[in-house]
Amino acid sequence: MQELQFGAPAATEARAPLPLGDRRRGIDRTVMLLEALLQQRRPLRVSEIAKLIGAPRSTTYEIVNCLLEAEMLEQAGPEGRVYFGRAMHLFGWAYGHHGEQNRRIAETLDRLAAETGETVQVCALRGNKYVVLDCRDSPGPFRISSEVGAAVPIPWTASGRLLLAHMGEDEIRAFVPAEDYRLPDGRFIAEEDFLVEVAEARRLGYSETHALADRFTWCMAAPIRDGRAHVSRTLCFVLPIDTPEQRRQELLELLLASAATLSLAGGT
Amino acid sequence: MQELQFGAPAATEARAPLPLGDRRRGIDRTVMLLEALLQQRRPLRVSEIAKLIGAPRSTTYEIVNCLLEAEMLEQAGPEGRVYFGRAMHLFGWAYGHHGEQNRRIAETLDRLAAETGETVQVCALRGNKYVVLDCRDSPGPFRISSEVGAAVPIPWTASGRLLLAHMGEDEIRAFVPAEDYRLPDGRFIAEEDFLVEVAEARRLGYSETHALADRFTWCMAAPIRDGRAHVSRTLCFVLPIDTPEQRRQELLELLLASAATLSLAGGT
DNA sequence: TGATACTGTCCGACATTTCGGACAGTATGC
DNA sequence: GCATACTGTCCGAAATGTCGGACAGTATCA
Numbered sequence: 001m002q003e004l005q006f007g008a009p010a011a012t013e014a015r016a017p018l019p020l021g022d023r024r025r026g027i028d029r030t031v032m033l034l035e036a037l038l039q040q041r042r043p044l045r046v047s048e049i050a051k052l053i054g055a056p057r058s059t060t061y062e063i064v065n066c067l068l069e070a071e072m073l074e075q076a077g078p079e080g081r082v083y084f085g086r087a088m089h090l091f092g093w094a095y096g097h098h099g100e101q102n103r104r105i106a107e108t109l110d111r112l113a114a115e116t117g118e119t120v121q122v123c124a125l126r127g128n129k130y131v132v133l134d135c136r137d138s139p140g141p142f143r144i145s146s147e148v149g150a151a152v153p154i155p156w157t158a159s160g161r162l163l164l165a166h167m168g169e170d171e172i173r174a175f176v177p178a179e180d181y182r183l184p185d186g187r188f189i190a191e192e193d194f195l196v197e198v199a200e201a202r203r204l205g206y207s208e209t210h211a212l213a214d215r216f217t218w219c220m221a222a223p224i225r226d227g228r229a230h231v232s233r234t235l236c237f238v239l240p241i242d243t244p245e246q247r248r249q250e251l252l253e254l255l256l257a258s259a260a261t262l263s264l265a266g267g268t
Numbered sequence: 269m270q271e272l273q274f275g276a277p278a279a280t281e282a283r284a285p286l287p288l289g290d291r292r293r294g295i296d297r298t299v300m301l302l303e304a305l306l307q308q309r310r311p312l313r314v315s316e317i318a319k320l321i322g323a324p325r326s327t328t329y330e331i332v333n334c335l336l337e338a339e340m341l342e343q344a345g346p347e348g349r350v351y352f353g354r355a356m357h358l359f360g361w362a363y364g365h366h367g368e369q370n371r372r373i374a375e376t377l378d379r380l381a382a383e384t385g386e387t388v389q390v391c392a393l394r395g396n397k398y399v400v401l402d403c404r405d406s407p408g409p410f411r412i413s414s415e416v417g418a419a420v421p422i423p424w425t426a427s428g429r430l431l432l433a434h435m436g437e438d439e440i441r442a443f444v445p446a447e448d449y450r451l452p453d454g455r456f457i458a459e460e461d462f463l464v465e466v467a468e469a470r471r472l473g474y475s476e477t478h479a480l481a482d483r484f485t486w487c488m489a490a491p492i493r494d495g496r497a498h499v500s501r502t503l504c505f506v507l508p509i510d511t512p513e514q515r516r517q518e519l520l521e522l523l524l525a526s527a528a529t530l531s532l533a534g535g536t
Numbered sequence: 537t538g539a540t541a542c543t544g545t546c547c548g549a550c551a552t553t554t555c556g557g558a559c560a561g562t563a564t565g566c
Numbered sequence: 567g568c569a570t571a572c573t574g575t576c577c578g579a580a581a582t583g584t585c586g587g588a589c590a591g592t593a594t595c596a
Contacts, residue, residue, distance in 0.1 A: 035338075090401070096357050326554080
């Protein structure tokens with residue numbers, strides 16, 4: 001079982017020089033435990049967790065009980081499985097509703113979803129992967145929901161091209177793992193093509209992909225900039241691939257206008 | 269500075285016999301840290317945190333850095349303050365969207381808010397306090413939003429009466445701290461009156477309060493039951509106090525019907 | 537019936553994490 | 567200029583949390 005890791009930009013093995021032994025602090029175990037739960041997206045048994053994070057069973061019981069008491073985990077599903085608890089929900093809510101920008105992003109999601117009926121997402125980087133931070137799914141039968149929080153290779157996504165816009169070519173080469181250029185259906189994206197597309201996204205101020213991660217979707221992403229003009233998140237539509245060009249054009253303009261409004265001043 | 273605690277139903281000092289010294293594990297410090305952040309609802313400096321949770325500065329730095337690396341915290345605000353981070357958001361999202369009941373509750377909130385234009389909330393107990401778990405605020409100028417996650421004395425709320433419905437009288441007496449019967453404006457609720465109101469809520473299957481926690485609101489709460497007929501959460505409207513009786517009646521019926529739909533079968 | 541696999545708890549030993557204090561650097565006020 | 571207060575980092579010592587293994591209890595299978 002591979003150990004969970006993320007947040008290390010480039011070199012996987014260059015993390016903090018952990019004490020070589022396999023003894024770890026409770027905090028580190030806790031972080032790994034929560035990441036494992038997020039990755040699995042289902043209630044886990046204690047021994048499953050122990051295996052996933054490479055911890056002794058006795059230690060895992062200790063930590064799980066501690067987190068249960070804090071309501072950061074709770075019993076869920078049959079046979080003593082555990083999953084995230086109420087406290088987690090409250091912490092996450094506090095994050096999402098703190099700050100003017102966060103609140104406006106949530107409102108914009110609601111508005112775009114209501115006005116267009118399409119699937120709308122906010123996305124960002126997490127480690128060297130792409131994640132959906134929040135979304136409003138299209139109400140129609142054509143529901144294409146990628147899971148919030150699931151890690152996806154950057155080259156599979158329109159947002160990914162925008163989110164790398166601040167990097168140089170060599171930086172990108174070092175940042176994106178080679179295997180992430182392989183699409184789910186087995187096709188490969190050439191690294192050089194990808195670099196060109198990143199440059200194009202930077203120049204145009206948006207990015208589009210179609211039939212990339214799957215055959216049925218047309219994705220368009222617009223940058224949300226933080227106070228230093230850095231693209232910290234993207235705003236996206238996920239459309240059925242047969243959406244007529246004229247409608248796509250309208251939606252793109254709406255998306256660009258909305259994302260511009262959400263961007264913080266400060267960068268030039 | 270008082271030490272943070274919750275989850276201990278009745279006796280505050282009867283917690284696990286902590287090792288008498290003031291040395292604590294990283295995990296315990298972490299839990300206290302996150303609770304402090306939730307309670308303060310604003311980015312905190314490391315030394316503020318250290319004071320709030322009663323930990324040495326050096327230890328607090330260690331833990332904060334660890335949580336920053338895991339993105340459970342992030343830099344926020346000026347001067348190196350920290351607040352909840354992206355990972356927290358994802359964990360919380362995973363909690364809120366796991367399980368059929370959770371998803372249906374979120375949809376119901378959206379629907380009720382859209383149909384009525386009123387403020388709607390889901391509430392529950394956390395330790396011996398009441399908290400709002402999620403809400404949709406009324407769009408009108410009359411916005412009465414209690415903060416999600418903020419701990420409120422149980423007797424101040426309509427939901428509180430329902431959430432104690434499963435307890436006996438002595439149990440309630442032991443559970444609710446005496447000071448929680450004091451309202452924000454200084455008035456006192458008599459414990460005996462409160463017990464009667466809990467019994468009434470149990471009998472009627474809903475609870476209403478007006479001008480209780482503040483002078484401007486009429487609250488109505490309906491029970492959401494888990495598989496064992498236990499009232500684990502409530503669904504509530506928070507209305508302007510001058511809402512006409514007929515409309516209140518309509519809203520109450522809507523609320524009761526919605527909450528009944530959300531309740532799980534299993535209890536008789 | 538016996539063998540195998542699993543859960544949840546307990547315990548002693550030891551490596552490690554926590555702690556307190558020291559330190560340099562910065563900001564502020566007088 | 568000097569005193570005060572604060573931040574962020576570093577260090578050695580010692581208390582203690584983590585670990586591995588043992589244990590009883592349960593379930594499954596042949």
